[in-house]
Amino acid sequence: MKLEISASLNYRLSEPVDLMLQIEAAVGHGQQVVESSLDLGNPEFVSRVPAVDGLCEPIWLRASGTLRAEYRAAVVVDRPAVDFRTLPEVALHRLPSAVVPYLNESRYCPSNKFHAFVERRFGEHEGGSKIARMRDWIESRFTYLPGTSDADTGALDSFVERRGVCRDYAHVMIALARAAHIPARMASVYALGVDPQDFHAIVEVYLDGGWYMVDATGMARPEGTARICVGRDAADVAFLTAYRAIELVEQRVSVKELVDA
Known part of the structure; x- marks a missing residue:
């Protein structure tokens, strides 16, 4: 099955904040990311953290004013059906x-x-x-x-x-x-x-x-x-961890089955 995934995060930051973001689909383990994009705007700092258990690759961010993250991906799930x-x-x-x-x-x-x-x-x-x-x-x-x-x-x-x-x-x-x-x-x-x-x-x-x-x-x-x-x-596994108070403005997630023409 092929999934079309999108996630949009918009948060207001009253002061500079360190954040950890985990919103990207993992590579492997019964799924293949065939297309993806991640737009983080203009944070002051961005750094990837080495993967844990071969699955998680969090992103460290430091941002001021606003945090805007836009993620898009097409993921093929090929996970055997097991009871x-x-x-x-x-x-x-x-x-x-x-x-x-x-x-x-x-x-x-x-x-x-x-x-x-x-x-x-x-x-x-x-x-x-x-x-x-x-x-x-x-x-x-x-x-x-x-x-x-x-x-x-x-x-x-x-x-x-x-x-x-x-x-x-x-x-x-x-x-x-x-x-x-x-x-x-x-x-x-x-x-x-x-x-x-x-x-x-x-x-x-x-x-x-x-x-x-x-x-x-x-x-x-x-x-x-x-x-x-x-x-x-x-x-x-939190999708967003903030190490100071932040304010949610808008957040949207969409997951659809993608049928190739």
Whole structure:
């Protein structure tokens, strides 16, 4: 599937601000960026940060007055259709070193607090079957409601309140998976079917020797999803991190299927 992606950011800066931007679709890993452009206006400073896990390549910026970023890309997604529900988990002692950090608690995902619930609710299942039941449980019991969470909301808050947006669903999914000793990480993505359309957050779980996409909101499908970057939770994958206060003026994201003539 070929996706036409665009993202437009416009922020007002009352003073010089250092920012980290992560809005470019990743190269490889089941997707090919065949065309792209990024216009950052005239910041005082621009520098790319080396890729993390072969996926993320953030951009450091320092800007004054305004931040304007315009990104356009055509991405071909060629990700095999795999039913993760049938996949086995990997024994802990056989996990690759690069995967091990995604077993542990992180800022927004205090997975150790979910052990008892996971054992009680999902203990009779294993591997992909367990992940599938966690995903289905979240989607059926949570209400997707913008404006009910903020930058401080973590998985435990969302678990109690049973509402939030994609990042909140993802944090709970990650916490449950890690509590079951299955590595899980957050991926920021562009995806068809997201309503309202915006930067989207999903989960990737490590099963049978590979990472597989899981969206607890039920909106995104792997074949219509383009990764931006991955990390332990939202702190690692935010599309924009500002190290002083900034003001949103306008932000737009568009993801469409592109059919060649």
